Amino acid sequence: MNKQTKNTQHTQSKPFLHRWLESVWYENGKGRFLLIPLSALFCFISQRRRKQQEATQRAFSIPIIVIGNISVGGTGKTPLVIALTQHLQQQGYKPCIITRGYTGKAEKWPLAVTNETDVNLSGDEAKLMALRTQVPVIASPKRIDAIRYALKHYADQCDCILSDDGLQHYKMHRDMEIAVIDGQRQFGNGQCLPAGPLRERPDRLAQCDLVIVNGASLPAYQHTLQISSHEWRSLDNTQKRPHTALQQVHVYTAIGNPQRFIDHLCDKGITIAHCHFFPDHHHFTQDDFTTLDNTLPIVMTEKDAVKCQQLHLENAWYLPINAQLDNAFKIAFNSHFSNIASRDNSYE
Numbered sequence: 001m002n003k004q005t006k007n008t009q010h011t012q013s014k015p016f017l018h019r020w021l022e023s024v025w026y027e028n029g030k031g032r033f034l035l036i037p038l039s040a041l042f043c044f045i046s047q048r049r050r051k052q053q054e055a056t057q058r059a060f061s062i063p064i065i066v067i068g069n070i071s072v073g074g075t076g077k078t079p080l081v082i083a084l085t086q087h088l089q090q091q092g093y094k095p096c097i098i099t100r101g102y103t104g105k106a107e108k109w110p111l112a113v114t115n116e117t118d119v120n121l122s123g124d125e126a127k128l129m130a131l132r133t134q135v136p137v138i139a140s141p142k143r144i145d146a147i148r149y150a151l152k153h154y155a156d157q158c159d160c161i162l163s164d165d166g167l168q169h170y171k172m173h174r175d176m177e178i179a180v181i182d183g184q185r186q187f188g189n190g191q192c193l194p195a196g197p198l199r200e201r202p203d204r205l206a207q208c209d210l211v212i213v214n215g216a217s218l219p220a221y222q223h224t225l226q227i228s229s230h231e232w233r234s235l236d237n238t239q240k241r242p243h244t245a246l247q248q249v250h251v252y253t254a255i256g257n258p259q260r261f262i263d264h265l266c267d268k269g270i271t272i273a274h275c276h277f278f279p280d281h282h283h284f285t286q287d288d289f290t291t292l293d294n295t296l297p298i299v300m301t302e303k304d305a306v307k308c309q310q311l312h313l314e315n316a317w318y319l320p321i322n323a324q325l326d327n328a329f330k331i332a333f334n335s336h337f338s339n340i341a342s343r344d345n346s347y348e
Contacts, residue, residue, distance in 0.1 A: 018279060025188040025197040035195035043192050046168075046200065053170035060147055063160045063340045066174040068167025070200045072193070074256025074280065075182040076214035076225055078125050078303070079323035081164045084178075085133045087330065088160065088337075094135075096158035098146035099126045100165060101139030103281040110140035110149040119306050124281060125164060127306045143172045160341070167208075168199055175340040177208040178333075180225065183216025184260060209336050212329055215260065223329040227321050229264070232299070235309055235316040243268050246317065249299045251275045252289065254282035254307075261301055264319075284308050 023029030067084070069075045081097060088095045101111060104123035113122045113130040114137075122130075122139050130137040136154040140146035143166050150158050166172060167179065181187075188197040205211050212223040232241040248271040253261055258277050265272060273296055278288070284307050289298065298316040300308065305318035325333075 015279070021194065024195070025191075026185055028189065032189060032191065032195050036191065039192045039195040042194070043201065046192075050168075050170045056171060057173040059173045059175075060161075061151065062158065063175045063337065063343075064147065064163065064173060065160065065176040065178065065337070066163045066166050066169075066172070067178045067180065068163075068165050069180050069182075070167065070202065070204050071182065071185070071187065071197045072199065072256075073182070073185070073197065074260075075180040076227065076323065077165055077180050078129060079227060079321055080178070080180055080212065080214075080225060080325075081162050082129060082132050083323035083325055084162060084333070085129075085135055087325065087333070088162075089135075091334070094157055094159045096136040096138065096150045096154055096161050097129050097133065098138050098140070098143055098150065098161055098163050098166075099123075099129065100141055100143070101126050103283065104139055106139070109142070110138050110146045112149075112153070113137040113139050120283060124303050124307050128303055129164065131306065143169050147172070160337075175343070176210075176336050178210045178212065179205050179208040181205075181211065181213045181218065181221065182257060182260075183213045183218065183224075184263075185257060186218070210329065210332055212325075223332070224326055225329075226324040226326075227260075227264075228324055229319045229321045231320070232317040233320060235305055235311075235313055235318060241317070243270075246270060246297055246299065248273055249297050252278075252284070252298055252300050253304050254278035254280060254284070255301055255303055256280045261319075265299070282307075284311065286311050289313060 020029065024032045067077050067081050069077060085095045085097060101123040102125065104111065104121055104126065106121040111122055113126045115131055117127060117130065119127040126137055126139040136150060136157055138146040138150050143163060147161055150161060163172065167177060187202055190196060192198045192201060210223065211221045212225045213221050214225045215227065217224055231243065232246060251262065251272055255261065262272065262275065298313060300318050302318050302320050
């Protein structure tokens with residue numbers, strides 16, 4: 001962890017294989033060349049699968065916008081989906097969100113996710129988006145089913161659909177593609193799975209309508225996404241504190257790229273006594289929260305918090321974040337959206 005102090009302790013709960021692959025992908029760890037033949041096979045199968053699935057696509061009666069990425073792990077898609085939902089609402093539109101409901105254990109899909117939905121049924125990202133946007137959020141591993149469900153049950157509340165992830169879900173027709181790049185990790189070693197972190201080669205981005213970089217500026221891409229936060233909130237949402245109120249903390253997090261969260265805390269001058277890292281989307285239990293010093297506050301991301309609000313945790317805080325879109329991106333997005341909203345499609 002390049003920004004951490006030497007005295008900070010870390011607990012890694014990720015499986016060994018996961019940690020080894022990340023070292024290969026992002027730190028030039030040993031073993032990449034052994035995996036390259038498998039990467040070539042992965043790319044071949046992916047391209048073949050894409051052609052087969054695209055041949056079955058059919059357009060829907062309202063615009064479908066996909067916000068995705070070409071790499072595994074967190075890049076900032078969910079904050080962008082929330083920001084675009086709010087932006088479209090400000091323009092007078094009625095967006096609906098569809099998502100896979102990753103790690104959700106619902107017995108029946110699609111699932112309409114509301115403030116009252118059990119996060120164990122919906123998955124963390126679906127619940128977070130429902131809480132933050134208050135628009136219809138439909139979760140389903142089959143995104144086409146989620147779209148049909150939205151059109152059937154929320155027709156009067158929905159005139160466009162944002163798909164959280166799904167760039168590689170080629171069965172689903174899309175009218176606009178927006179790709180998000182992690183400005184910190186970028187493309188790792190540039191290899192496709194499993195030798196690298198990429199689901200598709202970087203030249204896939206040239207086919208997207210818009211590309212936005214989270215947290216940094218890259219010469220090849222015009223638009224940037226900045227994540228901002230202003231205050232801590234208690235896990236039960238009864239208290240708020242400014243950034244400066246917490247000075248030394250324990251970190252518990254289960255997100256795709258925890259380094260971004262760690263860097264943010266360090267930039268705010270917060271001392272991290274201990275980091276507890278878990279796999280992305282990990283479902284927290286009471287047993288996960290054993291700290292070295294119970295007098296110090298526990299901090300986590302907003303995505304972590306939606307999974308912990310039913311636990312009995314004292315002195316626990318999370319950091320709500322907002323995605324800030326640059327004006328050039330908003331102008332480009334409005335132009336693309338205006339074009340697709342006026343198209344005469346062949347509808348389902």
